[in-house]
Amino acid sequence: MNNSDFVRQLPGSNRSISSQRTISQRLRIDIPLLLLLLILSGVGLGVLYSASDGSMDTVIRQGRYLSVAFVVMLLVAQLHTEQLQRWAPFAYIGCVMLLLAVDFVGVGAKGAQRWLGIGGFRFQPSEIAKLVMPMAVAWYLSTHPLPPSFRHTFISLVLILIPTGLIVIQPDLGTSILIATSGIFVLFLAGISWGFIFSCLGLLAMMAYPMWEFVLHDYQRQRILTMLNPESDKLGAGWNIIQSKTAIGSGGFEGKGWLLGTQSHLDFLPESHTDFIIAVLAEEFGLRGVLLLLLLYGLIVSRGLWIASQAKQCFGRLLGGSIILTFFVYVFVNMGMVSGLLPVVGVPLPLVSQGGTSLVTLLVGFGILMGICADERLVHQ
């Protein structure tokens, strides 16, 4: 008996015993995932309270965003995976058009056009692309036999490169790489050949120098240089990294205690509410806190991967797997950049950093995952 068969049958058989559908099944939510997300959000609010110097207003505002995002997640969970699959091509076309619109009529901030204003309401089409990209690639690949042939792989890559290129020219290199990654995860999960993967990696390595010279903007090059040697620009770009490393390191194993982090409370730590909030946590709760946070993220990723692998439909599997792996990449990139492992690219720490838009995008992703999960259970009944 195949292991996968065993896993598939076990929950199904349980449910067939309890002939009635549980509340979670009726509401199409995954209780363990929801609990983990709620705990993480709670931790986030606690750290934010400290990072904002005890500003209850900030915490309440973030709490409001969280409530909205969780409601949106539960609503998205009601959608059936087949519906998503049907909408995927149209969503993709719409998304590409929005990205084109940003490049032509977008609103700029700090030398980059990332926003689109519609009737006094501003939003970032690249946020939509974060979800639409894996949907489109999963849709395309799931309509063909897997592992994908070279042709399908190539067409998938074109699907990935169009929105990525449009975001690169905004310019927003960090986001475009993360969005491309979500598409590439779909390809990977679909089973593209290792030969192809390695030749792509080799090609990338060869492209690295021309990319550095001709594609990267000065500020991007500066970020990478600063990451490699923050001491070179102590008061300028290196300041952020030096201060965040100092915050993390001075936390030690035990941490300085909640609300007692000197780096953040004395304003040495930049962006302590948003991208650098992990430094506040690391300073105040020490390595213990960091390990617990990583455990939480690990559990969420495990649960997500489990849900994805339970999906019967190929589309749901590919989409769910990509969403949860991309989620992890966000965690890794954020924690890596704040600790000086990676260049600073402006990626928030999922569910902990302050901010509304990215939160909604994230929880829509988890809503999709829950929908996939519910569909699977439905099938078993």
Place this chain on the structure above:
Amino acid sequence: MTRRQQLKNTHYERRVYRHRVAISIIFVVTMISILIARYGQLQIADYNIYKTHSDRNRIQLLPIAPKRGLIFDRNGVLLAENIPSYTLTVVKERLESLDETLAIIGELIPLAEEDIEQFRKRLSRRRPYEAVPLKFRVSEEEIAKIAVNRYRIPGVEIDAQLVRHYPHGELFAHVLGYVGRISERELDEIDPVNYSGTHHIGKIGLEKYYEELLHGTVGYQNVESNAHGRILRVLERHDPQPGGDIHLSVDAYVQQVAFEALKGQRGAIVAMDPRTGGVIAMVSTPSYDANLFVNGISSADYNALQNDPDLPLYNRALQGQYPPASTIKPIWGLAGLQYGMVTTATRIADPGWFTLPNDSRRYRDWKRGGHGYSVNLEQAIVQSCDVYFYELAYRLGIDRLHDFGARFGLGVPTGIDNTNERSGILPSRAWKEEVRNSHWYPGETISVGIGQGFMLATPLQLAVATSVIASRGELRAPRLLASVDGEKVIAPLLGRMDDVPDAYWDAITQGMEQVVASPQGTARGLKAGLTYRMAAKTGTAQVVGIAAGEKYDSSTLHKRNWDHALFVAFAPAEDPKIAVSVIIENGEHGGSVAGPAARKVFEAFLVGEPKTVPTPMDITPEVWVDE
């Protein structure tokens, strides 16, 4: 479901998927391990480094300037104090734009070009995070204007500090000197740590001489500050050790009397206690208000002082070098006795002139027709007979004159605890060889006999020499400082003339007493109403040479070329408590012009109870701020 999907091998696809998920899990675990390793490295391995970084970030060591020691006179009159003053400072590091900030400040309060220029100079010397003073003596009204607009000018602060103030203004300027802002040159010389909180340093006079004593030792505090440099709390404080409070031997009342006595004239008075070397009064007129210099004198004020023909900045008591003229005669008389060239009974004929053997040049007596055909030492001193001392100098010779004069502290700085003292000239063969590159001529000895020629002495040196006579041979370095924080300071004894018999001292003192007491005495005008015995000697120093056969006539000379009036004295003659030297430039007559000034000083010191001087309250209100 489409036909195409039915062609898919669902089982195979699932297996591929699970395989990829397994690889993904490995990927996730690897990445989490990398993160744990990284955070472990920062938080465990490098914990100490970052802990230090973090502490260094938030904890700043700030210097606390010590309080400068106060200066009192011998009776406790406050001569130098510290009063609060507000300074506008700028921290460059926290400015967005220096020019913009200066422009905004310039709109709010008057800001002179000079201030800005000085500020830029200072700025280049200080570190960017240090507060650099922009404007001193900021008024309360100006503080209010800055405070209201503070949000527009981050990095601009009002700094309250204690600033030196001299309540008696010009009365003590030549005694105390003054403090001023530390200059770039001084910055290289001082201990940067001890002066890290200090803006002022003694520039001249007593303030400079006792800088180390008055300054004290810097204190510091560990403060926690945020990234913008704002101090949030004090973690630890080490109080500075304040500078020593010092009492001077100077008597403010006597000083004031001496100052009044010279008012309107150019001159100097030095009074000292021959028993201790303590300086009782030291006046040089005209004087200046030392307070002008404390926070940087304006160039207009400075030019006015510098270009004043009466030279108010010139400390005549220490720096003025005058021919001692006839005031030197008692010392030469004593030399004559000591070397056996004359006795008290020796009589010398004074026809009104003196000639050297084999030389027809006549050295004239100040008195036409001379002092008679038998002048003894006492008469020579009383009447200030020039010819007697020409003859005496001739008999002694320059070598003995030099050696004996040196025992009275002439020709070298007295070693007073003050700055810029000059040494005067006690000529000798060696001196002439070195300075003039020429032999000594006998005629030059004759001039030295009446304290003219090459001979020069400062008023302070004359006071010291007079003290030596008064104390019968004790040469002391004069001292302004009497005690530090209650501990007495003794002036060093530089020499004692035990070899001179009392009889000789008696003879000289007797002669000097008769200068006042005798009807022929050159200072007989001072006798009236004297309640104590005064020993004195007058002097009149030529400013321009009068050719042989010509007569000195003040009416034909410009006032600047009139003779200087000199007077040295001590009292009471039988138990000297005070010795005085007075010089009044172009005052003409020692006895009648300089003498009364000396008598006023004696009266102030010897007669009645010690008096104090009220502290003037004419301080500008913007400086006088309650703490």
